[in-house]
Amino acid sequence: MAEQRYRWSSEQLREQLAIIDGKRSPEKVLTNATYLHTYLHQWKKGNIWIDQDRIVYVGERLPSKLEQCEVIDCSGYYLVPGYIEPHAHPFQLYNPQTFAEYAAKWGTTTIINDNLMLVLQLSKKKAFSFLRAAESFPVTMYWWCRFDGQTELENEEEKFSYAAIKEWLRQKTVVQGGELTGWPRLLAGDDAMLYWIQEAKQMKKQIEGHFPGASEKTLTKMMLIGADCDHEAMTGKEVYERLLHGYTVSLRYSSIRPDLPVLLEEMKALGIGQYDRLIFTTDGSTPSFYEHGIIDQMIRLAIEKGVPIIDAYQMATVNVARHYQMEHLHGSITTGRIAHINFLQAPDDPTPVSVLAKGQWVKRDGYSKAVSSLDWGAFGMAPLRLTWQLSLDDLQFSMPLGMYMENSVIMRPYSISIDTSHDELSTAHDESFFMLVDRNGKWRVNTVVKGFATHVKGLASSYSNTGDLLIIGKSKRDMLLAFQRMNEIGGGIVLVEDGEVIHEIPLPLGGVMSTKPVEELMMEEKRLKTMLAERGYRFADPVYSLLFFQSTHLPYIRITPKGIYDVMNKTILFPSIMR
Numbered sequence: 001m002a003e004q005r006y007r008w009s010s011e012q013l014r015e016q017l018a019i020i021d022g023k024r025s026p027e028k029v030l031t032n033a034t035y036l037h038t039y040l041h042q043w044k045k046g047n048i049w050i051d052q053d054r055i056v057y058v059g060e061r062l063p064s065k066l067e068q069c070e071v072i073d074c075s076g077y078y079l080v081p082g083y084i085e086p087h088a089h090p091f092q093l094y095n096p097q098t099f100a101e102y103a104a105k106w107g108t109t110t111i112i113n114d115n116l117m118l119v120l121q122l123s124k125k126k127a128f129s130f131l132r133a134a135e136s137f138p139v140t141m142y143w144w145c146r147f148d149g150q151t152e153l154e155n156e157e158e159k160f161s162y163a164a165i166k167e168w169l170r171q172k173t174v175v176q177g178g179e180l181t182g183w184p185r186l187l188a189g190d191d192a193m194l195y196w197i198q199e200a201k202q203m204k205k206q207i208e209g210h211f212p213g214a215s216e217k218t219l220t221k222m223m224l225i226g227a228d229c230d231h232e233a234m235t236g237k238e239v240y241e242r243l244l245h246g247y248t249v250s251l252r253y254s255s256i257r258p259d260l261p262v263l264l265e266e267m268k269a270l271g272i273g274q275y276d277r278l279i280f281t282t283d284g285s286t287p288s289f290y291e292h293g294i295i296d297q298m299i300r301l302a303i304e305k306g307v308p309i310i311d312a313y314q315m316a317t318v319n320v321a322r323h324y325q326m327e328h329l330h331g332s333i334t335t336g337r338i339a340h341i342n343f344l345q346a347p348d349d350p351t352p353v354s355v356l357a358k359g360q361w362v363k364r365d366g367y368s369k370a371v372s373s374l375d376w377g378a379f380g381m382a383p384l385r386l387t388w389q390l391s392l393d394d395l396q397f398s399m400p401l402g403m404y405m406e407n408s409v410i411m412r413p414y415s416i417s418i419d420t421s422h423d424e425l426s427t428a429h430d431e432s433f434f435m436l437v438d439r440n441g442k443w444r445v446n447t448v449v450k451g452f453a454t455h456v457k458g459l460a461s462s463y464s465n466t467g468d469l470l471i472i473g474k475s476k477r478d479m480l481l482a483f484q485r486m487n488e489i490g491g492g493i494v495l496v497e498d499g500e501v502i503h504e505i506p507l508p509l510g511g512v513m514s515t516k517p518v519e520e521l522m523m524e525e526k527r528l529k530t531m532l533a534e535r536g537y538r539f540a541d542p543v544y545s546l547l548f549f550q551s552t553h554l555p556y557i558r559i560t561p562k563g564i565y566d567v568m569n570k571t572i573l574f575p576s577i578m579r
């Protein structure tokens, strides 16, 4: 795809000027609009002219030429700028395109996305051509550039080399470095990460933190190093500390951390009534969490918790645009901005009935339109086709050290005391066989997980941080069958019981993402959750458990491609075994 050097070409700019001079008509005029004026902090009345993807005029005038112009009477509606999700992980079973399409229906028309799956699953060339293809979505897609893979990778030096990171940072839709899941390494002296932060800042890109539970000392050091924002505050006090040290703070409401209501209450108790440095994020929630909206549901919660209405909208729009230095394009309904506009029925009802994204209707009078499609094959995202087989010999679990699940995502080491030499474990306890296998079939790591479930017989998942294969269960026979079925369907999550496949979520995009609409995935995910809960899974989010089993940004012990890893001591306790 040919790359356009500037956001609008010289020819397009001349055409826009011709509209103002009355020589051409705009494509759309929104008349009698009551719209939120971001900078005056008030609702104004006026007319909004749109040509292609741009707002070319906002004010009292009407265009002198109206032929070929769609005129929309906005009486009775309240217009606000399209919402911005500043921190999406667009691969929680959905993919970046299906997530964007779903988000647009709820008025979230600009998304700043994690590049983790693109880095780990695609070659650089294919990933960059994907970024360019995503520019044609009606939703504006920006990206961030990870500095580490949040696990112990075999090919870390290749994926996160100096040259690769610099190239990622240079991509024009990449707007920030981070999130800094590897910050302990940085403070311990990793100069590569320090250099990348400096490079990103030199390019006027932001640095996103990842500082759960960080002390004031750590927050101070990270601000000195260059972090600009953090989305990990879990209490009002943590919000306060971050604001105190000059951070932009993302208030989070996600499937694993639905913190927003508590944060707002605790902030109120601490006397925080200034919202300019606060933004919202849903932090890559799993599909069913989005049943009632995306950023719109956060605005609603904020209004319910007493945040002044205009401030609540600003937190979802201009505050984000300001943080990323893109106010000339996003965050307000003013001249020159990209035409992302939400039509509301009332100021305190942030879920739009109609949505314009880049000047196109993506939702009209409650009905959504599918607008973007993508040939994933062109980017090398193909179904998984394993050319090797797993055998009973691979299912040996003589390891002394297991992983105990404290909640959906936190795991502690523990000593295995059960007899693992049989083909089946008792359902009277919550310990299960657990393995991570290289998707290329070269290595495996076998252990026991305690706390996952009591009655899950065989579960196989190609959905994981690295796309390597997780196999869990009480029965080796069912685990093997789940693995075979997962391979047959081209990757995904498969649940087997007593020789029968009882649920599956196909993930044909590299074994990690689906092509189905988010609405359909919600049903599949809910069914998985129910079936796992019926079999003894006790936590909130099994999809996140699968994603994070390998993720070393979380305590205390992880199963990684290099082996069982002790996060605090940064050491491999038991290396992976070659097959």
Ligand SMILES: Nc1ncnc2[nH]cnc12
Binding pocket: 089, 116, 150, 181, 283, 284, 553
């Ligand atoms: N660090 C992370 N990586 C992937 N998905 C996430 N969702 C929330 N945090 C995440």
